[in-house]
Amino acid sequence: MLENRIYNFSAGPSMLPEPVLVRAQKELLNYEGSGMSVMEMSHRSKVYDKIICDCQENLRKVMNIPDHYKVLFLQGGATGMFAAIPLNLAKTGTADYIVTGNFSGGAYKEGKKYLKDARLAGSTESENFTRIPKQEELTLNPDADYVHICENNTIFGTKWHWLPETGNVPLVADLSSCILSEPVDVTKYGMIYGGAQKNMAPAGFAVVIVREDLLGNKSGLCPKIWDFATQADKNSMINTPPTYAIYICKLVLDWILNDVGGLENMKKRNEEKAAMLYDYLETTDFYKSGVQKDSRSMMNVTFRTGDDELDKKFVAASVERGFTNLKGHRLVGGMRASIYNAMPKEGVEALIDFMKEFEKANR
Numbered sequence: 188m189l190e191n192r193i194y195n196f197s198a199g200p201s202m203l204p205e206p207v208l209v210r211a212q213k214e215l216l217n218y219e220g221s222g223m224s225v226m227e228m229s230h231r232s233k234v235y236d237k238i239i240c241d242c243q244e245n246l247r248k249v250m251n252i253p254d255h256y257k258v259l260f261l262q263g264g265a266t267g268m269f270a271a272i273p274l275n276l277a278k279t280g281t282a283d284y285i286v287t288g289n290f291s292g293g294a295y296k297e298g299k300k301y302l303k304d305a306r307l308a309g310s311t312e313s314e315n316f317t318r319i320p321k322q323e324e325l326t327l328n329p330d331a332d333y334v335h336i337c338e339n340n341t342i343f344g345t346k347w348h349w350l351p352e353t354g355n356v357p358l359v360a361d362l363s364s365c366i367l368s369e370p371v372d373v374t375k376y377g378m379i380y381g382g383a384q385k386n387m388a389p390a391g392f393a394v395v396i397v398r399e400d401l402l403g404n405k406s407g408l409c410p411k412i413w414d415f416a417t418q419a420d421k422n423s424m425i426n427t428p429p430t431y432a433i434y435i436c437k438l439v440l441d442w443i444l445n446d447v448g449g450l451e452n453m454k455k456r457n458e459e460k461a462a463m464l465y466d467y468l469e470t471t472d473f474y475k476s477g478v479q480k481d482s483r484s485m486m487n488v489t490f491r492t493g494d495d496e497l498d499k500k501f502v503a504a505s506v507e508r509g510f511t512n513l514k515g516h517r518l519v520g521g522m523r524a525s526i527y528n529a530m531p532k533e534g535v536e537a538l539i540d541f542m543k544e545f546e547k548a549n550r
């Protein structure tokens with residue numbers, strides 16, 4: 188870690204890799220001899236066109252995205268896509284939603300606005316979203332236009348470690364908080380999307396990876412800027428895209444390709460960090476992880492002491508110690524350590540040391 192930087196456990200926007208920030212700083216005032224920063228250049232310029240094309244190419248390389256999938260960078264975040272999905276993909280107006288937390292619930296709510304029949308095909312709400320449902324608990328409609336899931340539940344700290352069997356029905360997945368954390372088989376999905384502000388870039392866009400043959404069912408009500416087919420034709424530039432965020436995304440992808448060595452290596456690094464924290468949580472009864480073991484998230488680790496006042500004390504003491512953003516989401520309370528790609532192993536080690544000391548002093 189560079190001097191004066193702290194371990195930031197924010198759920199998003201969150202830490203960016205330091206080599207990326209250093210490179211952005213170096214390139215800030217005069218990008219590749221253009222005499223200006225990327226923030227200042229026309230999105231229609233040759234220089235910028237190369238940046239957005241390289242960003243897409245890098246993403247295709249890193250995620251091994253086949254040619255019959257379109258890659259888009261759209262504004263409105265993942266929340267915008269909750270609406271854009273039914274507006275682009277609904278053929279008959281019937282879709283299945285599996286609700287495993289706040290964001291999948293949000294997607295379902297938006298689906299209900301735009302679909303004739305948005306079905307709830309599974310939910311773990313009655314168990315406070317502490318786990319992912321099993322296949323046999325799902326009631327999937329074989330004629331649905333798509334099945335929607337949220338693959339990593341940022342607030343509750345759970346993750347799908349398998350994908351639901353949907354037959355010929357395309358799977359649409361929100362990967363906002365786990366994209367680029369490990370390899371995924373893109374061909375298992377009809378569409379992958381996510382807000383960029385965790386593992387990809389600063390806030391400003393949602394990435395959409397969508398199978399070509401699913402386009403062409405657009406509703407007449409679909410806003411032009413969220414029209415997937417047109418955006419694909421226009422290289423995500425119907426209007427001015429969030430140019431700087433896309434540039435940083437390109438640098439993050441360079442970092443994954445050249446410094447980390449791809450997503451297999453990224454996964455190993457992330458598994459090691461998460462295992463350290465979960466292993467420690469298993470050795471103590473002072474902190475409790477409410478999440479079922481088979482549903483644990485590798486990116487967002489939630490825990491609590493069981494005493495709200497003590498949780499508050501923990502969060503205050505963690506700030507004094509030089510950490511930030513360990514407070515759990517207001518919907519669940521307790522604590523949450525978001526340990527995305529850019530969080531170094533040393534950050535997790537330092538957190539565990541602090542947790543041990545806090546336990547000793549407050550037991």
Ligand SMILES: Cc1ncc(COP(=O)(O)O)c(C=O)c1O
Pocket residue numbers: 198199263264265266267290337339340341342361362363364381382383393
């Ligand atoms: C899994 C997931 N989906 C959706 C969102 C909403 O994303 P955005 O703020 O880009 O709309 C978030 C934000 O934290 C998230 O974690």
